[in-house]
Amino acid sequence: MTQNTIELHQITQQFKCPKCGHIAEYSGRPNERVIVTCTSCGNKGTITLPETIPSPQSTNGHAIEISYLKKMFGDFTAVDDVSFFVKKGEIFGLLGPNGAGKSTIIRMLCTLSRPTNGSATVAGFDVVKQASKVRQHIGLVSEKMIMYDELTARENLKLFGNLYNIPKDALDKRIDELLRLVRMEKWADERIKTFSTGMKQRINVIRALVNQPEILFLDEPTLGLDPQSTAEIRELIRRINSENGTTIILTTHIMGEADLLCKRIGIIDHGKIVALDAPANLKKIISGTDVSTFEIEISNLNPRIMSSIQSLSSVKSLVQEDTTHLLVRANGGDAFDTIIDSLRKNGAKVRMVKNLEPSLEDVFLQLTGREARDKVSENNVSSTGSGHGPHRRRASRRIR
């Protein structure tokens, strides 16, 4: 997969693809020769990055600039020489599996964790040398909620407002405004512990807005929320960005969320940025290749059919969506034919086959060689238990 890896470093330069003319930004170390793949046509080529390093103080209208950021925990490298920037007013997504280093990057940018190496500026201030300046301009919605259960919503907001030195009158007005924004006025004087998870998260998000931050950090903002609350929070994120022009950087491991919300996405794996572009451009990485995704509906789906498809050399992954639906990723021009042949041979009753548009999930798989979530194993486990008759019987026999 390494040939597809686009590593972004301090130097970012625009290059024009000699084949299709698509212009894209590529990054790397100064003077580094990088093998890149055009996100538009899939053409591979070598580029050489220039030598000059732009001064970290020049923000170029960037809300966040990161260069060679590195974080080690003992021998473990959580963040490995990461460099990228976030433009003012955009929603930027850091996408990657759990443990990829997303939260560590956020923590370093929020001055909660000191980088082992490299530097970063947030709102034009250095995160190490000018930490308290940085803190004035940011809001943080962490993975764990920053709220006190025994305090009411208003008391929580009041506490943090006072830590930001907001004058009393302005703060009272601001708190009412924020509560109205998330339609929580009625619950303002109730204790947090009486709230549902969705309500808590709404307060948690507006708590980070109390100081009217230029940059809002959201670390997995929809983790553990029900679908309705998830939609509400996503809508809130969009409103915060569009109404106030707040720059937002969010982390997520949900591809759909990043696709839906973010203007640009950095895909991160094992502490490295493996690709960074607009979602539409990222998906072009896939369309340029011969990987395709099929959704197949089989009325008599059974483990034998599944294992026969899985054993095909062209099939890269197999996901069982429910009792009749399969999601198959395969490469090669004849992938479709071989799959259909195999299905026929095993007596599968195929109701429908759909060639799906490439998703970010495909991009991620293509770039890292694995799923963002371990969806394959998850589904295999669940199908053993809750699957249909023959499958279950066979599984239990195997156990004995």
Next chain:
Amino acid sequence: MAAKDVLRHSIWICWKDLLEFSRSKMRLVMLVLMPLFMMVMIGFIFPSSSSISNTPIALANNDPGSLGTGFVQQLEIINNQTGMMKLITATNFNDIKTKLQNSEVNGGIIIPENFSSNILAGKQGEIIVVIDQSNPQMSLTIESVLSKTVAMMGEQMAIHNLNVTYQVSMTRASSMITPYSVQFKGIIPGEPSYFQFVAPGIIAMVVMMALMTGLPHAISYEKDMGTLDGMLAAPISRLSIILGKVMAQTIRGMIQGFIILLLAVVLFGVVIEGSILLVIALVILTVFSFVGLGILITSFADKEETATMVMMTFMFPMMFLSGVFFPIQQMPWYMQDLAHILPLTYATTALRKVMVLGADVSAVGTEILILIGFGVILLAVAVPMFRRAMSR
């Protein structure tokens, strides 16, 4: 950052902590119950000489002569006045031994067969006191009470004999038999009581516990919950966080300290001899001397669980070595040396001097200086450690 801001932020954090605390009914109940239990427990489990009353003592009179019977009669007269013993008749040593083993008695008195004959022959009459080696505290008390009683009886007998045999006046006779007499006089009125001794120590200890357990707990709990990140990401000094927490814990510890003081005065009749303002000042100084230690433990312990373990390891030796429950003068020299490196020792000593003996500032000057020294040194080490731990 301006000192005013640091203070203002810390007051808000303190406000938050106290508000959180006051919302939890269970914690409020414990705030009052803990010192109450402590006081009642410590006040009553340790024996004092006055706790000897109606103690069952076996009495075996093996003397066939009349002097043994006379001794028993006299002993009964004295005991009727003091009510210390409940005399139970026994036959001999073995009988007393069985009774001791069965816990029927706590000790025994044997008047041997040759008691009368020895005295009549001009020798000393011997009395045997049987003690229970499994209960050294009780044995010690019985030993001293009985030997005092027997000595007193002997004196009276001697005075009586002089008076009757040689017609010496009673006063003269007693000055001949016991030429020296002792009078005990405390520097403050009243009898010494264990509560008097232990109350100042417990106040110092509760304040210490509030900081040593409360502070690491308060911070590592917020760290575990993730709420600490909210404060760390806000443009406030690290000092504000620790200061706010210290204030909240100090107020909590002081409230408990005052509950103890109140209980000691109202329920246990402890009299505060010194100035109450000096007592308050000393309690605040105790807080100051422990703050650094609390912060240090907080910085080292990354999780709540670790914090609790580290704190326990330090707290128990401090509690028992600092003379809160037993005077350090009773300890072997090496333990005394160890006690002298613990700030709690000085806090306890100073509080005791002021509360019990009515000492003024000049009398506790050394302790005050040492406590300030402990506070300054520990803070000088702890604050940089805390700052480092917070930006890991």
